[in-house]
Amino acid sequence: MRCRHCDKELTHTFIDLGSSPLSNSYLTTETINTFEKWYPLKVLVCNHCWLAQTEDFVGADQMFSEDYAYFSSYSSFWLKHAKDYVILIQGSDKASDIAKKVKKKFGGDLDEIIRFLPPGNCKIVDDNRRRIK
Numbered sequence: 001m002r003c004r005h006c007d008k009e010l011t012h013t014f015i016d017l018g019s020s021p022l023s024n025s026y027l028t029t030e031t032i033n034t035f036e037k038w039y040p041l042k043v044l045v046c047n048h049c050w051l052a053q054t055e056d057f058v059g060a061d062q063m064f065s066e067d068y069a070y071f072s073s074y075s076s077f078w079l080k081h082a083k084d085y086v087i088l089i090q091g092s093d094k095a096s097d098i099a100k101k102v103k104k105k106f107g108g109d110l111d112e113i114i115r116f117l118p119p120g121n122c123k124i125v126d127d128n129r130r131r132i133k
């Protein structure tokens, strides 16, 4: 399997939770005694960009039914999180400089931030890969 973000080969299993029904696909009194479809729930992590991703996934048409229980855009907390979202990719900035930028934006401890940065130099970009100062 290849990384959905950087297309590198995925070789590292982060966690294998066996199998599970789709998230937020609650059973009703009408469906409680019917067959419930379960899917493998194995999460891999990319050694290059650190994106964690499931090995198997279903399409939106299978996941989102008319009674789907969770919509992220309804959550003001989640909207704030998405607005503050930061993408780190390989670049020329030192980890200590990146950590200072992350601390300025979100707060936190510099050593803790550095611990979670990808190895080597990197840069902060937006969704369109434009550098964020």
Ligand SMILES: [Zn+2]
Residues within 6 Å of the ligand: 003, 004, 005, 006, 007, 008, 046, 047, 048, 049, 050, 051
């Ligand atoms: Zn990757």
